[in-house]
Amino acid sequence: MPASQSLDSFDRAILAILQKDNTTPQRVIGEAVNLSAPAVQRRIKRMEETGIIRANVVLVDPAKVGHPITLFVEVEVESERAELIDAAKRSFVAVPEVQQCYYVTGDADFILVVTVATMADYEALTRRLFFENNNVKRFRTFVAMDRVKVGLEVPLG
Amino acid sequence: MPASQSLDSFDRAILAILQKDNTTPQRVIGEAVNLSAPAVQRRIKRMEETGIIRANVVLVDPAKVGHPITLFVEVEVESERAELIDAAKRSFVAVPEVQQCYYVTGDADFILVVTVATMADYEALTRRLFFENNNVKRFRTFVAMDRVKVGLEVPLG
DNA sequence: ATCTGATTGCAAGTTTGTTTCGTCTGGATG
DNA sequence: CATCCAGACGAAACAAACTTGCAATCAGAT
Incomplete structure (x- = not known):
């Protein structure tokens, strides 16, 4: 019931x-x-x-609406003070190009999934999000060559 | 028009x-x-x-249907021979717990987003997907502490 | 100026979603 | 053991949404 x-x-x-x-x-x-x-x-x-x-x-198929590029970004911060982490979260959430943002354990603090039209757009985004943020120590980018499987389906077994 | x-x-x-x-x-x-x-x-x-x-x-909210754990996995392969890469793609796609799978450039070859009920389930999954696959050289796991932003929305501007 | 092809809005027709109502089941209580 | 009650069910009536046909409109090409 x-x-x-x-x-x-x-x-x-x-x-x-x-x-x-x-x-x-x-x-x-x-x-x-x-x-x-x-x-x-x-x-x-x-x-x-x-x-x-x-x-x-x-x-929506991103490529068909002018966003052919998908990127992963690992972001490492300087300080993990709660208020700085929250500020980082807010800044990532606010950006439409950031499809997904996770706060993670491990060698990185955040992992972002980003969708953009051009690499120039991404370059501009990194400037805004990372270089202008003093709390970002380091970030590492992966460019998706093939979106092998994309979805948010949760297995129900 | x-x-x-x-x-x-x-x-x-x-x-x-x-x-x-x-x-x-x-x-x-x-x-x-x-x-x-x-x-x-x-x-x-x-x-x-x-x-x-x-x-x-x-x-669907994964936590509410018994999948409270979200993980990121960077996978590096031994050989990038096309048929081996395709085999890896197929093996990842076939697993329901793998929500997303991207073939990427950079220090890793694949990035996976995985959703599981328990870490024991993840451990079993790593065995099947990585340890039993000779072509997997190395993998690195990030555990999501906070799903800050999750979606597949594409900006339309 | 006219023609062509595509798109539009309206209105009718069809499918789908929603509410109502009476019934049934299972579990707790006296 | 009977009774009661809450929750869930299906059938049917109802309301809303989707879909299609058609005539009118607009833009671009001839």
Whole structure:
């Protein structure tokens, strides 16, 4: 009973479908998981309310809208004082070209995924984000030659 | 005319909305961009056919479905012979826990984004993917402490 | 000036999503 | 052991959204 529990096997089956294609009609989902359309609809609504489903979005091919370059950047900071880390987070989040930003353990402090139109744009971005930030000690860039697999799908097993 | 060109400013405005919420009714989109609902619908359809829109999906909160750990892995291979690289790509793509996989230039050859339930699961994964693959020379793991910004949104400006 | 091809808005038709309502199940309580 | 209650279900009615056909419009080329 998915009332108190957050996920049962119906929910997982529904999520698996929606992670592939959220335009799938509820009736079709219902047939796939052996539930009526209203039941499917109620479960989706609850998962949205509880934050299991964070968003409904389209995935855009970056190359086809003028952003053919994807980059990874490892950023190392000078000081890990909380307020400086927070400031760094805010500055990264604010930049649309930064698709993803993670605060990590290891040899680096941040890992960024960046999408740009040209390397000149990236050069300008590094100036703004890294060279003008005194707390950035070092950064290392990887250029993606092949986006072998790109998605945010979470396995549900 | 968006016939031969792939993107005009209407398309970009529509995409910007859909990248945030693809459940937005076409009528509402139409009001926002000053177009009728059918016009919006035809443009969306064309962008889907031409591959500008790659997919319609829900984004799931990994922590809430039992995958609280996100990892980055830099993988360096022994040989960059094409067939070995392709084999590596296939092996990474086949694993559901590998959300993203990029073939990159720089000190590493691949960068993976991995989502798992426990570190034990990750340990098992490294065994399968890296230790049992003779072509993997070295790999380096970063553990995400904070998913500061996660998305696949492409800036449209 | 005219023609062509593409795009638009409107309106009708169709599909999909949503709400309502009565029923059923499982678990806790007396 | 019977009763009660909360939560979830399906069927049907309802509302909203999507889709299509058609005539009108606009831009560029002849």
